[in-house]
Amino acid sequence: MLESFMIGFHSIMNPQCILLILLGIIIGILFGSIPGLSATMALALFLPITYSLASVPGVVLLVSLYIGGISGGLIAAILTRIPGTPSSVATCFDGYPMTQKGQGAKALGVGIVFSFIGTLFSTIVLIFLAPFLAKIAIQFGAYEYFAVAVFSLSMMCGLSGKSMIKGLMSGILGCIFATVGMDSITNVPRYTFNVSDLASGFNILPVLIGLFAISEIIVSAETAKKASKMKVVQVDMKHIRGFGFSLKELYGQCSNTITSCLVGTGIGILPGMGGGVANVLNYGIIKNKSKYPEKFGTGIIDGLVASETSNNAAIGGALVPLLALGIPGDTVTAMLLGGLTIQGISPGPLMFTQNVDIVYSIFLTMIFGAIAMLFIEFYGLRIFVKLLKIPKQYLLPGIFVFCVIGSYGLNNRMFDVWGVLLFGLIGYAFNKMRIPSSPFILGFIIGPIAETNLRRGLMFSQGSFLPFVTSPVADLFFALTIFALIFFIISNKKHQSTRNTQNQQSVPSQTKDM
Amino acid sequence: MKSRIFKHASLFLCAAILASCIGCSSGSQNSGSSAPATNNSTNVSSETNWPQKKLQIVVPFSAGGDTDFHARLYAKYLSNILGQNVIVTNVNGSNGATGSTQVKDASPNGYTALFFHDSMLMNKVVGVTDFDHTAFDICCGGVVDTSYILAVNASSPYKTLDDLVQAAKKDPGKITYASSVGGYTYYVGCLLEKLTGISLNKVDAGGGSERNAALLAKKIDTNVNPYGVMKPYIDSGDFRVLCVFSDKRSDLYPDVPTAKEQGYDLAAQRVYFLAFPKGTDSAIIEKMNNAMKQVSEMPEYKKAIEKSYCLSPKFKDTQDTKSYFDKTIDQFMSDKSLIMGE
Numbered sequence: 001m002l003e004s005f006m007i008g009f010h011s012i013m014n015p016q017c018i019l020l021i022l023l024g025i026i027i028g029i030l031f032g033s034i035p036g037l038s039a040t041m042a043l044a045l046f047l048p049i050t051y052s053l054a055s056v057p058g059v060v061l062l063v064s065l066y067i068g069g070i071s072g073g074l075i076a077a078i079l080t081r082i083p084g085t086p087s088s089v090a091t092c093f094d095g096y097p098m099t100q101k102g103q104g105a106k107a108l109g110v111g112i113v114f115s116f117i118g119t120l121f122s123t124i125v126l127i128f129l130a131p132f133l134a135k136i137a138i139q140f141g142a143y144e145y146f147a148v149a150v151f152s153l154s155m156m157c158g159l160s161g162k163s164m165i166k167g168l169m170s171g172i173l174g175c176i177f178a179t180v181g182m183d184s185i186t187n188v189p190r191y192t193f194n195v196s197d198l199a200s201g202f203n204i205l206p207v208l209i210g211l212f213a214i215s216e217i218i219v220s221a222e223t224a225k226k227a228s229k230m231k232v233v234q235v236d237m238k239h240i241r242g243f244g245f246s247l248k249e250l251y252g253q254c255s256n257t258i259t260s261c262l263v264g265t266g267i268g269i270l271p272g273m274g275g276g277v278a279n280v281l282n283y284g285i286i287k288n289k290s291k292y293p294e295k296f297g298t299g300i301i302d303g304l305v306a307s308e309t310s311n312n313a314a315i316g317g318a319l320v321p322l323l324a325l326g327i328p329g330d331t332v333t334a335m336l337l338g339g340l341t342i343q344g345i346s347p348g349p350l351m352f353t354q355n356v357d358i359v360y361s362i363f364l365t366m367i368f369g370a371i372a373m374l375f376i377e378f379y380g381l382r383i384f385v386k387l388l389k390i391p392k393q394y395l396l397p398g399i400f401v402f403c404v405i406g407s408y409g410l411n412n413r414m415f416d417v418w419g420v421l422l423f424g425l426i427g428y429a430f431n432k433m434r435i436p437s438s439p440f441i442l443g444f445i446i447g448p449i450a451e452t453n454l455r456r457g458l459m460f461s462q463g464s465f466l467p468f469v470t471s472p473v474a475d476l477f478f479a480l481t482i483f484a485l486i487f488f489i490i491s492n493k494k495h496q497s498t499r500n501t502q503n504q505q506s507v508p509s510q511t512k513d514m
Numbered sequence: 515m516k517s518r519i520f521k522h523a524s525l526f527l528c529a530a531i532l533a534s535c536i537g538c539s540s541g542s543q544n545s546g547s548s549a550p551a552t553n554n555s556t557n558v559s560s561e562t563n564w565p566q567k568k569l570q571i572v573v574p575f576s577a578g579g580d581t582d583f584h585a586r587l588y589a590k591y592l593s594n595i596l597g598q599n600v601i602v603t604n605v606n607g608s609n610g611a612t613g614s615t616q617v618k619d620a621s622p623n624g625y626t627a628l629f630f631h632d633s634m635l636m637n638k639v640v641g642v643t644d645f646d647h648t649a650f651d652i653c654c655g656g657v658v659d660t661s662y663i664l665a666v667n668a669s670s671p672y673k674t675l676d677d678l679v680q681a682a683k684k685d686p687g688k689i690t691y692a693s694s695v696g697g698y699t700y701y702v703g704c705l706l707e708k709l710t711g712i713s714l715n716k717v718d719a720g721g722g723s724e725r726n727a728a729l730l731a732k733k734i735d736t737n738v739n740p741y742g743v744m745k746p747y748i749d750s751g752d753f754r755v756l757c758v759f760s761d762k763r764s765d766l767y768p769d770v771p772t773a774k775e776q777g778y779d780l781a782a783q784r785v786y787f788l789a790f791p792k793g794t795d796s797a798i799i800e801k802m803n804n805a806m807k808q809v810s811e812m813p814e815y816k817k818a819i820e821k822s823y824c825l826s827p828k829f830k831d832t833q834d835t836k837s838y839f840d841k842t843i844d845q846f847m848s849d850k851s852l853i854m855g856e
Contacts, residue, residue: 044577044604047578048586048602051590138731141728181608182608185694185718187608187642187695187696189642196608196611196612196643197612199612199642200606200607321727325727327723327724327726328578328723334578334579335577335578337723338578338583342583342586342587342822344818344821346742346746346822348726348746348750349746349747349750349752350746350749350750411605411606412572412604413605452718455718456718456719459715459718460690460717462687
């Protein structure tokens with residue numbers, strides 16, 4: 001192992017690779033932080049460039065872009081409540097309220113440090129346990145995936161905010177919109193109305209930036225005339241030292257961090273899930289576990305830690321099946337796989353013995369990349385908060401432009417641009433009707449996973465539902481689902497009764513919808 | 515004062531990123547146009563001054579797959595030969611139908627082309643689209659993949675194709691065969707059933723790499739895919755290859771017997787082709803055909819596809835490719851009931 005590390009060290013310790021790591025991290029952070037652009041896009045743009053590089057530098061660049069891109073998402077999420085990537089949806093929940101309270105810098109500091117911890121943890125897991133974990137991951141067949149998907153769907157309740165009915169409405173709508181296009185098993189067109197563009201369905205990125213970014217822009221535009229309502233968020237930088245939070249607060253997050261690391265890495269290992277599911281799912285879990293779930297969403301660092309630790313931990317997780325089995329979990333890892341293939345490297349069981357230099361270069365890139373990210377974002381923190389000083393009439397149109405460019409650039413067709421605008425209007429309507437948007441995203445991502453695996457499972461069993469309940473792993477997740485649902489119902493009842501008593505005392509409820 | 519500097523700095527930053535984004539999609543045009551004259555000496559019989567600007571090849575799948583790989587490999591060498599940049603654009607969706615439609619409806623000026631394979635015909639057969647290769651001006655077939663193999667887990671009792679067929683005969687519908695419904699490998703499974711009179715449990719287990727995992731975990735019994743997709747597991751000894759569905763053995767893996775040798779006359783292949791929108795100047799098509807032929811004969815090209823996909827270079831010219839697809843669509847159509855699952 002030490003020898004392998006030396007080989008990896010030897011491969012990347014040259015000016016070219018170090019420069020590529022720094023470049024990759026910085027560009028990744030920029031792409032992640034700008035709503036509309038994403039880690040996926042950063043990799044898509046730079047993939048052709050790596051073809052002309054040697055294999056190690058090429059892979060180093062792609063991995064750095066990946067890490068930077070996932071982490072960069074926290075900046076926009078915290079400062080503007082617009083998640084830059086699907087991985088940072090849950091970061092908005094507590095990050096933005098902190099910004100509103102004037103704690104933007106502290107929120108960024110927490111996000112950055114826990115991104116680092118998440119990346120580092122999952123890298124260590126990847127280094128020591130990859131072949132072992134890959135063996136476990138392949139035991140997850142259609143039955144088990146379906147159970148995990150059902151469990152994830154139950155987290156919709158946790159994201160619903162005040163009204164569970166509205167949350168579930170949003171989640172179901174997400175599932176329904178995800179069915180547009182050809183179905184995943186038999187290619188039957190659904191809700192396409194003979195429009196060929198609709199046949200490929202809606203992409204997650206236009207849905208995400210439409211619901212969160214465009215709707216936010218419309219809402220701001222609406223309030224622009226009433227200038228008094230556009231209050232400028234103040235961030236006090238004078239008293240911010242280091243990352244803006246105390247060691248005591250760090251210790252307080254210990255068990256939270258461990259859970260988040262485990263959930264993030266675990267979800268990351270399952271192909272098809274990834275950071276987009278991990279952050280939302282883990283937010284729900286941490287909220288459940290917490291002694292004060294009612295405070296989540298009001299701007300406490302627990303929520304931020306839950307989201308940022310788990311989404312970065314999913315990176316190392318996602319690389320487990322990629323390197324050990326050659327299975328890409330999402331679009332980003334699919335591009336990484338493409339980058340490796342074009343270099344003549346085929347990830348799989350022999351990867352760890354035949355391509356030691358590549359594998360350990362990736363490990364070391366992740367470690368150095370995480371450290372570089374910590375430093376760059378630490379110094380960048382002071383610049384990021386200044387973004388808030390840009391008047392919204394300049395900032396938001398800029399974001400709007402990027403949203404349109406980003407959605408077009410993703411698949412090179414105008415349809416996705418119209419998609420962004422459509423989901424912007426839906427998001428705006430949701431906002432007016434106080435329907436939360438995050439269950440929609442969860443439904444949109446998980447719905448198809450549940451459907452595909454249910455149908456695959458039924459194909460395997462030739463129509464019998466029995467194997468779904470005889471699989472012990474599936475049973476575990478079904479049990480967790482029931483447990484979670486009972487918990488949600490009880491806490492919802494409690495919440496309602498406290499609200500009723502509050503109303504009787506004519507004290508207006510202060511809790512904000514997420 | 516200080517905040518104003520920051521404001522300007524951040525606005526500048528935004529502008530810079532915007533510029534670089536646009537630059538990535540169109541900037542290459544400039545870099546290419548600076549040196550076109552030098553390379554125009556390519557020996558082309560008919561006179562055309564095409565290409566005058568960058569050429570876009572649409573791959574109807576996302577970046578990182580096999581189609582993308584083959585297109586980009588060609589694009590890399592074509593840029594030099596044609597003296598203009600050749601850009602690969604990914605338009606993913608509907609099993610390739612979205613990107614195909616985009617090119618079909620594009621202007622036939624020779625600057626937009628499609629890189630696709632037999633699935634275009636399959637899409638018509640299963641009703642995903644209402645057009646086939648005849649809606650385009652076919653240029654040539656750049657890659658011919660005859661490496662479809664049938665593999666089982668190394669711990670499985672089946673040593674030859676015959677073992678498998680006999681076992682399936684004994685226990686109809688018990689052996690699971692992974693493929694995507696309406697996809698090419700599903701069709702191969704149907705042909706195998708028809709040829710041998712067996713019945714397989716054809717299940718969906720995702721794409722190539724997901725199927726590898728499923729076979730590794732013994733969730734499925736058999737898997738048909740190109741050799742390159744399963745190569746890592748064959749090399750590691752996890753999978754055993756029972757046959758290759760090809761007319762003759764490959765030089766790259768001469769130990770693998772063909773299905774024909776074992777008494778089952780079944781061959782499968784996939785041709786990756788380049789096509790222009792209908793109405794493109796024939797001189798352009800001829801020039802592109804020659805340029806791609808030139809690439810397919812390059813030793814660097816040979817080395818790259820051998821290493822990444824275990825394929826030997828094979829080239830089909832315009833006429834060859836057309837007649838291949840004419841024949842294929844007829845065959846697909848006559849097997850339509852088979853493909854649609856009765």
